[in-house]
Amino acid sequence: xxxxxxxxxxxxxxxxxxxxxxxxxxxxxxxxxxxxxxxxxxxxxxxxxxxxxxxxxxxxxxxxxxxxxxxxxxxxxxxxxxxxxxxxxxxxxxxxxxxxxxxxxxxxxxxxxxxxxxxxxxxxxxxxxxxxxxxxxxxxxxxxxxxxxxxxxxxxxxxxxxxxxxxxxxxxxxxxxxxxxxxxxxxxxx
Amino acid sequence: xxxxxxxxxxxxxxxxxxxxxxxxxxxxxxxxxxxxxxxxxxxxxxxxxxxxxxxxxxxxxxxxxxxxxxxxxxxxxxxxxxxxxxxxxxxxxxxxxxxxxxxxxxxxxxxxxxxxxxxxxxxxxxxxxxxxxxxxxxxxxxxxxxxxxxxxxxxxxxxxxxxxxxxxxxxxxxxxxxxxxxxxxxxxxx
DNA sequence: AGTTTTTACTTGACACTGTCAGGCTGGGTT
DNA sequence: AACCCAGCCTGACAGTGTCAAGTAAAAACT
Numbered sequence: 001x002x003x004x005x006x007x008x009x010x011x012x013x014x015x016x017x018x019x020x021x022x023x024x025x026x027x028x029x030x031x032x033x034x035x036x037x038x039x040x041x042x043x044x045x046x047x048x049x050x051x052x053x054x055x056x057x058x059x060x061x062x063x064x065x066x067x068x069x070x071x072x073x074x075x076x077x078x079x080x081x082x083x084x085x086x087x088x089x090x091x092x093x094x095x096x097x098x099x100x101x102x103x104x105x106x107x108x109x110x111x112x113x114x115x116x117x118x119x120x121x122x123x124x125x126x127x128x129x130x131x132x133x134x135x136x137x138x139x140x141x142x143x144x145x146x147x148x149x150x151x152x153x154x155x156x157x158x159x160x161x162x163x164x165x166x167x168x169x170x171x172x173x174x175x176x177x178x179x180x181x182x183x184x185x186x187x188x189x190x
Numbered sequence: 191x192x193x194x195x196x197x198x199x200x201x202x203x204x205x206x207x208x209x210x211x212x213x214x215x216x217x218x219x220x221x222x223x224x225x226x227x228x229x230x231x232x233x234x235x236x237x238x239x240x241x242x243x244x245x246x247x248x249x250x251x252x253x254x255x256x257x258x259x260x261x262x263x264x265x266x267x268x269x270x271x272x273x274x275x276x277x278x279x280x281x282x283x284x285x286x287x288x289x290x291x292x293x294x295x296x297x298x299x300x301x302x303x304x305x306x307x308x309x310x311x312x313x314x315x316x317x318x319x320x321x322x323x324x325x326x327x328x329x330x331x332x333x334x335x336x337x338x339x340x341x342x343x344x345x346x347x348x349x350x351x352x353x354x355x356x357x358x359x360x361x362x363x364x365x366x367x368x369x370x371x372x373x374x375x376x377x378x379x380x
Numbered sequence: 381a382g383t384t385t386t387t388a389c390t391t392g393a394c395a396c397t398g399t400c401a402g403g404c405t406g407g408g409t410t
Numbered sequence: 411a412a413c414c415c416a417g418c419c420t421g422a423c424a425g426t427g428t429c430a431a432g433t434a435a436a437a438a439c440t
Contacts, residue, residue, distance in 0.1 A: 156346025188378020
């Protein structure tokens with residue numbers, strides 16, 4: 001796959017760096033010199049350092065939204081498991097994105113309607129699934145709580161897997177997909 | 191409460207900053223000048239910038255461990271709910287600590303036996319509870335999966351609450367303790 | 381076709397950051 | 411009296427994000 005321009009080059013390098021070393025140590029100057037351009041070149045494509053994280057998050061929420069959308073193409077009784085699996089696998093396959101998406105100091109959702117729209121679109125799939133699963137008769141509070149529970153389980157499992165402490169505590173995980181499924185089973189959510 | 195020395199002053203200010211603005215923008219120089227000392231004074235108490243985060247994490251895991259330990263003083267059938275509640279409430283009451291504790295780029299567990307010991311002590315409570323709950327007869331895999339599920343649910347709920355997207359998506363949460371409990375109920379884990 | 385505008389950079393400067401090196405000073409130990 | 415050392419300070423360095431101003435070529439417009 002050919003890299004089209006400097007913008008893409010910087011973005012990819014940034015994602016790679018975040019996946020390997022986290023966001024804090026990311027230096028746009030270093031990215032620029034690595035790409036063979038002047039230290040100011042990246043700032044023509046991104047307003048500032050935060051603009052890079054914003055772009056990463058935008059891309060991330062788009063891809064996560066697609067993954068989740070694909071998960072609800074399964075029969076209704078298998079959707080919960082598929083959603084959980086899709087969420088965790090997205091996180092593990094896109095660590096660089098995932099680390100940025102939920103850091104409000106890196107990408108400020110509140111004052112960024114576009115970013116919020118992309119994030120909302122991703123999670124609407126989850127909420128819609130819960131609504132369909134519990135049925136129209138169920139209370140709004142049950143739907144809220146159930147959606148929060150599913151999201152929390154997925155997000156927590158993803159975060160703890162990426163950031164390390166899970167395997168350190170629970171022991172090495174041989175078959176990740178099978179493990180995700182047994183976690184899902186142990187919670188009553190699937 | 192009287193602040194004993196410069197070390198405590200810096201530590202408190204650092205935690206406050208992280209809680210409000212995140213870890214990335216933390217400047218030891220700024221903390222030093224705010225405390226009325228030279229820019230190098232803090233480095234007498236901490237090896238380097240990371241040393242500050244290490245101290246924060248150490249303190250955090252200690253307190254989290256205490257909270258979780260207190261939660262398992264309840265009758266066995268109420269422990270799961272109490273643990274979940276304690277975990278989330280610790281996170282919300284100690285955002286500055288929580289944000290640091292699970293960032294492997296800020297505090298490197300792998301090469302830091304002491305930090306790892308503190309973290310392990312905290313989570314042993316959780317694993318021990320699951321072992322007691324499921325009984326000796328249950329398989330090691332079930333215990334692992336169940337502990338991971340509980341930890342993930344708690345961690346995810348805490349993270350999403352702190353970082354913001356939960357309430358943005360689910361709507362404002364009036365009574366947080368009640369909400370935590372209904373999330374716990376929706377999952378089959380309590 | 382000739383003129384203007386825009387794109388995609390470059391160079392230079394500034395304040396700020398973590399960190400290394402080398403001081404100083406006062407209380408405690410030997 | 412000599413020494414040590416904890417707890418600070420001053421100074422310097424490279425690296426960082428970002429503002430300001432330039433340049434050269436492509437694109438757009440008249």
